[in-house]
Amino acid sequence: KNQVEQSPQSLIILEGKNCTLQCNYTVSPFSNLRWYKQDTGRGPVSLTIMTFSENTKSNGRYTATLDADTKQSSLHITASQLSDSASYICVVSFPSNDYKLSFGAGTTVTVRA
Amino acid sequence: GAGVSQSPSNKVTEKGKDVELRCDPISGHTALYWYRQSLGQGLEFLIYFQGNSAPDKSGLPSDRFSAERTGGSVSTLTIQRTQQEDSAVYLCASSFDRTSSYEQYFGPGTRLTVT
Numbered sequence: 001k002n003q004v005e006q007s008p009q010s011l012i013i014l015e016g017k018n019c020t021l022q023c024n025y026t027v028s029p030f031s032n033l034r035w036y037k038q039d040t041g042r043g044p045v046s047l048t049i050m051t052f053s054e055n056t057k058s059n060g061r062y063t064a065t066l067d068a069d070t071k072q073s074s075l076h077i078t079a080s081q082l083s084d085s086a087s088y089i090c091v092v093s094f095p096s097n098d099y100k101l102s103f104g105a106g107t108t109v110t111v112r113a
Numbered sequence: 114g115a116g117v118s119q120s121p122s123n124k125v126t127e128k129g130k131d132v133e134l135r136c137d138p139i140s141g142h143t144a145l146y147w148y149r150q151s152l153g154q155g156l157e158f159l160i161y162f163q164g165n166s167a168p169d170k171s172g173l174p175s176d177r178f179s180a181e182r183t184g185g186s187v188s189t190l191t192i193q194r195t196q197q198e199d200s201a202v203y204l205c206a207s208s209f210d211r212t213s214s215y216e217q218y219f220g221p222g223t224r225l226t227v228t
Contacts, residue, residue: 002155043117043204043219044156089155099144099163101217103155 003027006090006104013080013111021107023073023090028052035064035075036089038106044089047075080111115139117220119205125226126195134190134223138207146217147180147190150202159203162188195227 005024013019025033029052036044048057048064050073056065061078077084090104118137126132138145147159158172162182173179177195182188192199202224206217 004155041221043206043221045219046216049216099146099161099169100158101156103148103157105153105155 002104003102004090004092004104006088006107008107009105010108010110013109015080015082015111015113017080019077019080019109021075021077021088021090021109023075023104025071025073025090025092025102027092027094027102028068028071029095031093031095033064033066033073034091034093035062035073036091038087038089040086047088077109080109082111082113085109085111117205117207117218119203119220119223121223122221123224123226125228128197128227129194131191131193132195132225134192134203134205134225136188136190136205136207136220138186138188138205139218140186142207142209142218143185144208144210144215144217145182145188146206146208147188148204148206149174150204150222152201156204159190192225195225197227200225200227 003026007022032051034049035047037047038044047062048059050057050066063076066073087106087108089106092102120135143164145162148156150156160180161169177193180190202222204222206219208215208217
């Protein structure tokens with residue numbers, strides 16, 4: 001079973017609207033949790049990074065939150081733009097093997113005009 | 114500066130043939146990683162190089178897969194006797210050092226299709 005589960009698998013939103021993506025992980029503690037954005041045909045690019053003790057981190061219109069008690073993280077996109085159409089991947093790294101990352105399958109977001 | 118580059122961007126090969134995928138990491142990055150991304154699945158770790166240390170090959174799915182990193186820079190991932198299940202996007206990443214606190218920068222990937 002994957003250690004990082006994401007939901008929904010995909011979603012479609014209208015330009016200007018907000019959306020929230022979910023990430024559930026099974027192993028804790030961890031070194032850090034990242035959210036990546038992957039445009040079609042490109043490699044993933046880091047949006048936010050949080051350590052185990054942090055509970056929120058923002059990068060422009062992207063805000064990630066972390067609840068270590070429930071082992072959940074969310075990525076909130078505010079005032080979506082067409083350029084936000086991409087796959088968003090939750091990634092967790094573990095202290096026991098800190099260079100190996102555990103990747104979620106991603107949520108595909110489509111923003112329509 | 115230049116990011117991580119990979120070549121070719123697309124590769125179509127016949128079942129049973131060998132393929133070589135190339136990765137040029139960011140200059141000065143000592144750590145280099147190969148991942149495989151299959152449709153609908155998360156990235157799968159394949160192999161990790163750190164400086165002159167022995168690579169971590171624990172993610173390679175079979176002995177048909179091998180990789181090398183020459184001179185601590187360019188890396189080549191080789192798949193021998195390709196199978197249809199090898200079809201995927203192969204991503205390379207590099208980072209300044211090995212720990213997870215250092216950002217991994219990804220290349221655009223090589224899309225491999227085995228027919």
